[in-house]
Amino acid sequence: MKPLHVLWKKPTDAGGYSGGAWVDTGGLALGNLTTQDVMEMARSVDTAEASTWWRIDLGRLTPLSMFALLNHNGSTVARRRHVVTNSPTDSGTPVYDTGFERMRTPTEVWGARPFGAFPFDGIDTAAYPGGLIDLHVAPSTVYGRYLFTYVSDVDNPAGYFQAGRFMAGEVWTQSMAFGVKLRTADPSEPRRTRGGRRLVRRLPRYRELSITFEHMTERDAMATGFEIERQLGKDGDFLLVYDPDDAPAVRFRRTVYAALSDTTGITTTTATMPRRYGWGITAEELI
The missing domain is CATH 2.40.30 (Elongation Factor Tu (Ef-tu); domain 3)
Known part of the structure; x- marks a missing residue:
């Protein structure tokens, strides 16, 4: 059998979060991404790309290989990018850059619905039983002090982007x-x-x-x-x-x-x- 992947060490929980524009009132602050309760949301003030990003200062060189954003409200066209650097700005050469990737992938089991009922985008929201998860696994462990995450979802019908949990660290496989x-x-x-x-x-x-x-x-x-x-x-x-x-x-x-x-x-x-x-x-x- 292929190895199980377990993300249990979460250095991003202890990191310093900054960047973007997030609601500071009503319990919707950016820091909610570090709480265990996935229903405790961090919410951007709008959908502009200048608002829907954050930087984490991990404090020191840190191993990272899995990145997960839980219970988000990204639309079917939302995209996300993770950049690992050793510079407090993202202007230098990154250690690792995922590029922009779709946050929601086709999840409908082929043939599960009759012809005509199958969604054109292939996305079945019921395939995310614990809420929408955006998952990225790096080909190998990378090391950096700063982690930038960018979300591009300017046409989100909610008028904002929100998520309940962010986790990144070195994954254990067994x-x-x-x-x-x-x-x-x-x-x-x-x-x-x-x-x-x-x-x-x-x-x-x-x-x-x-x-x-x-x-x-x-x-x-x-x-x-x-x-x-x-x-x-x-x-x-x-x-x-x-x-x-x-x-x-x-x-x-x-x-x-x-x-x-x-x-x-x-x-x-x-x-x-x-x-x-x-x-x-x-x-x-x-x-």
Whole structure:
């Protein structure tokens, strides 16, 4: 199986944000991009490109390989660009430049709808069950102190651009054992009336992931698996991407912004050197 991608170290949360023009009142400030609550939005004052950008000063040279913008309202023609530099301005030669990329890719499963009902742009918003996610994975880790993000969506019908979370850092990859389980948890409460009618108190659904890893190296088990449990616990957030090379129609159904629902511990799986270890992730979606 292809390796799971986990973004759990988020240096952008501790960085200094500036740039653009963002609403400072009503709980819509740019700093909301660093909060765990994806419903706590950062909102631009308008859709002008001069307003919909930000710079993050990471404080020092920092490794970056995955960039994710969660629960945004970008239109079907919105584009985004990330630029990593070692200069406080973007006028110099960048360390890494994604160029402008579409924020929303065709996600409709071909043949899922009859002829005539298939959307011309191929975008199925239901394919983003946790809200719209703009995801970019660099071919390799890049190092820089400053990260600039530009959004171009001047015709957004809302009259502004907004997003609930921004995360960037060095992604951890690890091969998974077969049997990965992804399910939609439904905490709704059904009951029967005395007359036999079935009534349901509907509650929001969320996704759960159960993943196991076998034959991990000591470095991956102790420096990552153990530290995810120790540092994040049940209240820390991370982004799980089952396979960034999945077809867009599947990719975001298996991309989950989550927290640990339990800690599983590290298991020693071999008695001889070099030792190998087992670990698992049980996670539930943050909505």
